[in-house]
Amino acid sequence: MPEAEGEAVPAKPSKRKLIFIGGAVAAFLLLIGGLWITGILPRMLGERPPPKVTGPVYVKIPEIVANLDVPNGQDSYVKLEATIELADQKSAKIATADMPRIVDVFQTYLRAMRPGELRGASGTYRLREALIDRVEVATAPAVVKDILFQELIVQ
Structure with a gap:
């Protein structure tokens, strides 16, 4: 058009x-x-990147050999190799820095125990719970999740 x-x-x-x-x-x-x-x-x-999700962190405790409390004067020893399971890297740094205190707490507690208290699954369970409580106090504010035994020998 x-x-x-x-x-x-x-x-x-x-x-x-x-x-x-x-x-x-x-x-x-x-x-x-x-x-x-x-x-x-x-x-x-104003956006923040998502926080990095980290799993538990493990700190090995030096091997501990302690004499046990035996009333009749015989010698009885316990050998313990363990690892502490902690919630995060910050707690691991605290536990590593406080390792001398942790070893002292373990040895002091073990020396007060009798051989019969460490025998069997219930004895191991009670020992684990008692040591967790003591490590939490020694390493506060670190978050202790568990104590893992690699070796526990009572002689």
């Missing part, structure tokens, strides 16, 4: 203008992506 004299024909945008706009959008997206990858944009928006 022929165009009427008074009608306005929409002008086609020039290719140069389209290239300029496309380049500006691409540069903007690259800038935003770079800020996001470097972590600047999340900090600006």
Whole structure:
């Protein structure tokens, strides 16, 4: 159809203008992506990265040999190799720094025990619970989850 004299024909945008706009959008997206990858944009928006989930941390206790309390004067010893299970790395650092205190607490407690108190599953369970309580006190504010026995020999 022929165009009427008074009608306005929409002008086609020039290719140069389209290239300029496309380049500006691409540069903007690259800038935003770079800020996001470097972590600047999340900090600006107040977003925090998710906390790192860590499992338990284990700290080995040096081998302990202690004489037990025997009323008739005979010699009786206990040999203990154990590992402390702690909640996190911060607790592990505290326990490692307090290791001399932990060893002292273990030896003092073991020297007050009699050989019969350490025998059987119930004796091992009671020993574990008593040592956990003592380690929690010695290493506060560390979070002690468990004590794992590698070796427990009563002679």
